[in-house]
Amino acid sequence: MRKWGKKAAQRWITLCLTGLLILPLASCGNNEKAKNLVSEKEENERIVNLFSPMEKVDPNAKNVARSASDLTIAMAEEELGVTVAYKTYTAEDYRDKTYDDVTLERARNNMDDLYLLNPDTLLALGAEGALMDLSGLDSAKNLREIIRTANTVDGKLVAIPQEVVAYGLFVNKTMFDQYHLELPQTPDEFLECCRVFQENGIKTPIGANRWWLETFVFAQAYADLYNGGNTEAEIAALNSGESRYSDYMRSGFEFLKELIDRGYIDAKTASVSEAIEAERPDFLAGKTPIVMAYWGAANTETAYGKTDFEMQVIGFPSSRGQMPVMPMTGFGIGANAEHAEDALRIMDIIVSDRALQVYSETNRVISPSKNVKVDCVPALRPLNNRIEEGVYVLGSNASMKVEQWGNTCLIVRELLNGATVDECMAAFDALQDATLG
Numbered sequence: 001m002r003k004w005g006k007k008a009a010q011r012w013i014t015l016c017l018t019g020l021l022i023l024p025l026a027s028c029g030n031n032e033k034a035k036n037l038v039s040e041k042e043e044n045e046r047i048v049n050l051f052s053p054m055e056k057v058d059p060n061a062k063n064v065a066r067s068a069s070d071l072t073i074a075m076a077e078e079e080l081g082v083t084v085a086y087k088t089y090t091a092e093d094y095r096d097k098t099y100d101d102v103t104l105e106r107a108r109n110n111m112d113d114l115y116l117l118n119p120d121t122l123l124a125l126g127a128e129g130a131l132m133d134l135s136g137l138d139s140a141k142n143l144r145e146i147i148r149t150a151n152t153v154d155g156k157l158v159a160i161p162q163e164v165v166a167y168g169l170f171v172n173k174t175m176f177d178q179y180h181l182e183l184p185q186t187p188d189e190f191l192e193c194c195r196v197f198q199e200n201g202i203k204t205p206i207g208a209n210r211w212w213l214e215t216f217v218f219a220q221a222y223a224d225l226y227n228g229g230n231t232e233a234e235i236a237a238l239n240s241g242e243s244r245y246s247d248y249m250r251s252g253f254e255f256l257k258e259l260i261d262r263g264y265i266d267a268k269t270a271s272v273s274e275a276i277e278a279e280r281p282d283f284l285a286g287k288t289p290i291v292m293a294y295w296g297a298a299n300t301e302t303a304y305g306k307t308d309f310e311m312q313v314i315g316f317p318s319s320r321g322q323m324p325v326m327p328m329t330g331f332g333i334g335a336n337a338e339h340a341e342d343a344l345r346i347m348d349i350i351v352s353d354r355a356l357q358v359y360s361e362t363n364r365v366i367s368p369s370k371n372v373k374v375d376c377v378p379a380l381r382p383l384n385n386r387i388e389e390g391v392y393v394l395g396s397n398a399s400m401k402v403e404q405w406g407n408t409c410l411i412v413r414e415l416l417n418g419a420t421v422d423e424c425m426a427a428f429d430a431l432q433d434a435t436l437g
Contacts, residue, residue, distance in 0.1 A: 168382075175197070214412050
């Protein structure tokens with residue numbers, strides 16, 4: 001592999017696997033004690049500041065995501081003679097500020113140039129006019145249509161990712177075979193699998209956390225909306241208030257409530273657990289047969305990339321069968337960025353086909369470019385096959401006036417903490433009414 005120069009070799013930053021990364025991170029909650037914000041400033045050098053969920057760790061530690069991201073950043077640095085200064089924020093515990101909270105503060109105060117944005121912050125900042133329109137970049141011409149749809153706010157393409165994040169169910173296929181179970185397609189089949197596992201001594205069949213249970217909801221809520229041939233009209237009805245988000249969401253919340261009531265999900269543990277950290281040990285030990293995670297988690301040993309059993313990644317149960325859920329993250333540039341010109345040039349390089357080919361081959365992920373394709377690991381083929389068939393739902397869609405990923409996550413937490421399904425639906429109605437005025 002080509003060496004990209006001194007800057008990449010000396011970089012001490014690791015990009016956390018967050019589904020590129022969807023793990024919202026928490027801080028110490030005190031800006032005056034922002035010990036996790038790493039500031040790099042060199043005199044007499046062209047600097048572009050990048051804020052993203054990264055950690056400063058041992059530079060010799062192997063990390064696929066860091067390698068993939070660093071290679072593309074290094075390409076831009078070498079070509080443009082610019083230094084990308086990483087500003088980072090690291091989780092401390094679930095009670096404190098999230099990465100999204102800090103991103104909003106920094107972007108609204110023009111503290112950085114480039115930002116790695118989760119879906120809710122992407123929509124909020126795009127709606128505020130706080131992000132540049134990237135549609136004029138040469139690299140933007142090669143994007144898949146799904147990327148444009150999910151990242152366009154008020155007619156502006158406000159973010160571009162380096163990978164298409166797909167969520168699925170990570171299942172211990174060996175355990176399914178042991179109990180003669182077929183991999184589930186529908187909600188009823190999924191419930192039956194959980195029943196069999198529990199009756200055979202597996203107390204909690206599903207390992208869950210406080211971030212990703214909304215994937216079950218999206219799979220059921222929007223299976224028909226995105227795969228029924230009437231997507232634009234249904235979204236228009238939601239945006240006008242003619243249709244209610246609660247009508248779409250109810251079946252998914254009722255399903256989650258049933259999983260909790262039957263003890264298939266430990267709601268108390270899930271409500272205070274960070275993604276992967278809580279469920280990973282039992283999944284790898286063969287004590288929990290089902291967890292949920294994003295595509296990249298199947299590629300790294302720090303998550304689920306090395307198991308002692310056969311693992312498969314499938315879609316979530318829905319009326320249309322196994323359903324991948326695809327939220328969108330992406331890199332955005334502040335509308336009033338101090339180093340806007342250099343930031344745009346860097347963006348154009350790191351999301352170019354040549355850079356995305358390097359990124360995708362290194363990280364083995366789905367590329368946002370329609371021109372870049374990479375073989376996935378065997379465990380991911382069931383999920384990938386559905387996506388290639390065009391069967392999936394979006395967990396975030398900037399064309400919907402009510403932000404989806406973050407809001408649904410928060411309302412799911414209310415369910416975990418004892419709220420009824422009706423109370424959760426009332427929260428969606430109130431959110432829709434407030435958003436539409």
